[in-house]
Amino acid sequence: MGLLISCPYEPDPTDCALHDIRKRPIEERIEFSKQLTDEEIHRIIAIHKKCLAQKEVKKHP
Numbered sequence: 001m002g003l004l005i006s007c008p009y010e011p012d013p014t015d016c017a018l019h020d021i022r023k024r025p026i027e028e029r030i031e032f033s034k035q036l037t038d039e040e041i042h043r044i045i046a047i048h049k050k051c052l053a054q055k056e057v058k059k060h061p
Contacts, residue, residue: 001030001033003018003044003045003048004018004021004022004029004030004032004033005022005026005029006022007048008052009051009052009055010055013051015051016051017044017047017048018044018048
């Protein structure tokens, strides 16, 4: 749920898979999250972890 609010790395990176969802009102984001399957949640978290790892490499080469 926290990833639907903001990215812990930067406010709302435009290259994030959740960027467009974060533009929606909080109520819509909550409803969106309730409709996700466990598989979709795990996929979003995996994408997020990969993105953070790539940003850390760029920050600390």
